[in-house]
Structure formats: structure tokens, C-alpha cells
Amino acid sequence: MNKRLEGRTAVRPTIKAVAAAAGVSTAAVSQAVNGTGRISEATRRRVLDAATELGWSPSASATALRRARTRTIALVVRRPTDVLGSDPHFSELITGLEGELAPRGYGLLLHLVADIAQESALYERLVAEGRIDGAVLTDARADDPRPELLRGLGLPAVLLGSPDAASPVPRVGLGQQGAGIKEAVAHLLELGHRRVAYIAGPAELLHTRLRLHAFEEALAEAGLAPVAVRHSDFTERAAVDVTEELLALPGRPTALVFPNDSMAVCGIGTAQRAGLRVPGDLSVVGYDNLSLGRWVHPRLTTVDQQVQRVGAAAARTLLAGCGEDVPPPVLDGRPRLVVRESTGPLTPPT
Amino acid sequence: MNKRLEGRTAVRPTIKAVAAAAGVSTAAVSQAVNGTGRISEATRRRVLDAATELGWSPSASATALRRARTRTIALVVRRPTDVLGSDPHFSELITGLEGELAPRGYGLLLHLVADIAQESALYERLVAEGRIDGAVLTDARADDPRPELLRGLGLPAVLLGSPDAASPVPRVGLGQQGAGIKEAVAHLLELGHRRVAYIAGPAELLHTRLRLHAFEEALAEAGLAPVAVRHSDFTERAAVDVTEELLALPGRPTALVFPNDSMAVCGIGTAQRAGLRVPGDLSVVGYDNLSLGRWVHPRLTTVDQQVQRVGAAAARTLLAGCGEDVPPPVLDGRPRLVVRESTGPLTPPT
DNA sequence: ACCTGCTGGTACATCGATTAACCACCCCGG
């Protein structure tokens, strides 16, 4: 209070201070706080009181050093395509993760990288420095080097994506990944569409393949083939370019299926600019069920895949891998189509 | 290689192993790596070689314990309104921060909280545990308790917002915060609009006040007053509700100014659904220059405030506060209007 | 009286790195 020279940094109390205040040894404090060892209820209470009195929490660095546990999980986002910005995916994922991590004292370390090589190098550094206890891998790809890498590094990890496939690390995701797209195609067919085009994500991503496969299969079951299939990099720019190209096609598609909602919204804008009515002349389907889609005009028909719940499940799996005692994640359900206004039957010009 | 029982976790090398490999003491290794002490160039190289050979990096926990420095910065996001998801703000901010933090070995610890009380409690815990070296405070409010709190805790911090005001912690942001809105109003007036309404953010946020004030001032200079001013919570839902209300007003506004782009997009959708043409019957201005806005129909007129650059500047300021030797941030410029298609003169129905 | 067993603690080594204090050695001038 009346210290003349208030230091730049307030000195934080250590376990010693608490021990002194409670009149016990530091070992006793440790045991009282962690519930280990043999400590009478009376002294335990005395210690805890002293701790709150002094505002003491065990130093994370010291505990981490001693226990070789940092209570930190890494989430690395690749951003050549600025997935973080354009894709609501990540905010929802983070929300889901945090909901499970925070209550258990775990933190989420966020990093951005340019490509998968940088990402791998980053994991190696983080592990070498002992900065993290686990990692969440997003955007599973074919021949993904990361699961093998992390297994080799001995770092617990989960890979987001279809839970079916075998993998060096656990996979967490809704089952029947293709179900949403199949539903979307069925919906379009029912509306009378026969010329449907598909805008896919980057070819190297696993879910791109799964969904594309589902799309083609669903069409094939009706004896149809896609008017066109284009791969994209998830950017809004690509959405516009591809849409323009597809709309210029002879035998123009009457329905477009996009790999995410922001692209779908841009696709709608592009179609409207070209003088087409949505859905009168063109139906559009998105993916992810971004909240924005509920309010644009026309409201977006899209696929919901409950990213937030997947995030929560991923966190639990990871915590279990870190030796934490958590209830096993339950993840039922599958991606589901949400029908709104951007899909409909073709209507003659008024 | 031929170990029978490969442990779950690969044993990471320590400084001792490196010392042994290089034939020196651990002190020498430390000095070689940190460039401190007196070490000959020859042994230094030998040590560094041994380190890379073994794939050793100093343990973050041990270093943190010794140096009382974690090389971690906290970013806490309040999400009653899911700012993370709806606002591109955060992705850009994170991008800007990471660009400066990562090259210096700093990490970004991300947390989500419900309200400012939880946020304060979180800072106290993070500091008590010594988990972070600094914090980025977003969404400055009137009577913000956080700067004072963090100063009291001795934690370096920066507050994003107008750099003018005095504050217990440095503030980083573009100057002339109101400039963008003033430009927007001037633009609307020039287009002939006289009935302009303003949808503001939450009243307690500082930038809400600044912008609102700029808005009212700019109108007043032309001898006008706002048709209406409504506060909102940044959600898309609110955008729709407020827009519907304003459009039902007697003496309906001919131009709407929104506090962010996703709300503006929703506002446009709402107007269109009500049968209004944008911009023929209603002009709409957003804020943030979200990339989506470039592609919707009509393309969104908005205000760009270079969040990414602000993020970079914030990171530098913070790093300097942590004793890091960084070039001082330069942050010139001011928010600027980006005119696109969602604003225009009123046009008679065709 | 003496051993056993239990309760409730304490002393000390340890995790991995940093750093102040110290020292061995060599060169050189006097």
C-alpha cells in the first residue's frame, strides 16, 4: 500500500508464502491443493484458506516442468485461403473446443501457417519445446503426413473428419459425411432439377472427395451425371469466377452446390448480377449453416454439420488422450440439409 | 530403433544430452544458444550442431520458470454475441497479431468468455498461474475495468481503439476513428439522401459512441438530424429486426448505416424481401470491409479500418512492453470509405 | 517396557534451463 516504489510487476506469491502463512511445509501445501498424500482435513482447510487469502495459484511453468504437462492444446490454422476468416467453421470449432477445455484449466494455443510443411515444422517445434499436450488437426487430406508425424512425436492428437477410416490418431466427426450432400441432391431432383453442377473444395482435402463422391453417386442413382464439377480454393473470389464460368456453359446448370456458405452467397450474388433469379432460374445450396445464411435474400439452403459439437467431441477425445478423466464423447447424428429459400423449382419469368 | 518397448512418448533430449554430445557443460550450451557469456566461435558451432543433431530446443516450461517469461500472449474474446463468428474482425486481428508474434517465438493463447466479469477473472487466473506475458484487450468500453485491472496485476497489455485517450495501458488503433463514418455520411448526402438512419453497436462500447457521434455531427453539419438511431448487439438477428422496424417507420429512411458488414448484408436481404431495391429505394453502408461484401449483390459499400495492420501494431506494442526489442509500430492512415454498389441515388421504379 | 501400526507431517532430490561467481590457462611485460 504505502510502498514508495511500486515495482513494475507485482510480486506473485509462491507456494512458500502459502506454506509460511499456513504454518506448514511446502510439501503439505502441494498435497492439500492436489488432494494427494496424507493431510488432515483441518490443515488442508488452513492451507486452502491461506492460498485464497494470498491469491495464490500454482505456477503453470513450475507445474509444467515438474509434471511434463502444460495443459495447452494447439490449434493450427492453415491460411493460404484464409479459412479462418471466410469459414465460420473455425469460430464454431473453437467454441466447441473451448467449452470442454476451459473448465478443465486447459488453454488453446492458436497458430496460423501458410502450408502443411510449415504446419509440420511448427508441431515439431512446439513438441520440442514441450509447449503443448495435444493438437487438433483440421482439414484431413489424402496422404496426410500429420497423423504419422504426431504419432512419431508422441503427441496426442485428433483428426477432424469422418470417424470411419483407420488412422494413427483418433478421428472425430459426424458419420455418414456424404449424407448431407445426398439429401441436397435428392431435394434438388425432387424440385425437378436435372442439370446440377458441383463446386468442390480443394481436391487434396478428404472431405472434398467424400462429398463429391456422394454427390456423383446420388445423381447416378437417378441416372444422371453432373453438368460440371469444379474444384476451388474456398475463396469468395473463386466462387464468383466459377459461377460465372458455369453460368456461361451451354446447357447452363439450373442448380449449383457449393462447398461452403460464403461461397454460396457469393454465387447467388453473381447469378443475380447476371440477371438470373434465385431460385426461379437457379437454385443454390451451401454448406455449413453459417448464421448469415438465415438472413440473406433469398435465405440460403445449406447443410448443417454441427461443427460445434464436433469440436466438443474432439476436445474430449484429446483430453482423454492427455490422461484426463473425461466422459467419452457422444457424437450421433449426421450432416443434415436445411431447406430455405435459395432452392426451388424453375419458374417461368414473370 | 530396435528398442523392444517403444514408450508412448518419445523421450525428448535435454540440455544435458546436448552438453554431453558437444563435450561441454550445460552452462556452455545455454550460453551458446542464447549468445550470452563468453564462448568461442568454435565451441558455439559445435554446440549448435549437436543441438540440431539431437533436435533439441530449450524446454519452454523450464525457460519460463527460470526467466519468468512464457512468450505467450492472451487474446480473450467475449462471445455473448458471437463476435468471433460473425465478425471478420477477429480473424483479421489474429492474422495481424500472429504475423508479428510467431517470428519471435511468441504464441497466442485464445480464450472465450461470456462477459466482462468472466474476462477479468480469467486474466487474474492467467496472471496468477504465470501463463502469459501480455494481453490484447478488444472492444474498449466506457469505464472499462480491464486496463486498471491489468495494470494492477502488472501485466503488459494493449487496448484496441482510438489511440488518443489517456489510459492505464497503451492504446492502439487508427486515429480519427470517426473519419470513415463522416465520409460515409458525406457520400450519402452527395447522393441526395436526407433521411438517414443509424444502427449502432452496443452502447457500452467506446467505438460505438465515437462512430455515432461522428455520424450525428456529420449530419448536423448539413443541418440534418438522423431519422432514427438504434443500438444493437451485433447479431444478424438484430440486423433483421431493426431493419424491419426502420423500414416500417413513417418517413422511411432512404439510407441505412450499419456497424458491421454481416449486419449490413442481412439488412440488404431484409430490404429486398420487403420488396425494396438496393440502392434504388434504399442505400446501405456497412463497416469492416469484409471480403464477402465485395461479391454479394449489390456489392457492399463499407468502411475499411485495416484491422490486420492494427493487429500487427498491437502485437509490436505488446512485445515492446514485454521487453522485446521490436521496431516501434507505425500506424498511419484512418478508416476509409469503400464505395461500391449498395449506395446510390434514389431511382424511380422502372 | 517394547514392538507394531497408523496418522500426519517434513526434508530433500528433482524437473530443465539460466546465470553469477569462480577458476584454469596462456600470454606478456617487468
Place this chain on the structure above:
DNA sequence: CCGGGGTGGTTAATCGATGTACCAGCAGGT
């Protein structure tokens, strides 16, 4: 031949918490 001053390291204490090994004291059985 000896002292002074570099050079190039080493030794040992330390950061804060944890956990093993140990010990004091006491009750009870014989």
C-alpha cells in the same frame, strides 16, 4: 620468475512445485 589481465570455459545456486522416503508421536497389544 612472477603478477596482471584476458579468454574460455565450469560449478553451483536458483526458479516453483511435486513426490518419495523418512520420521515423530501416539495408541494398543502382550
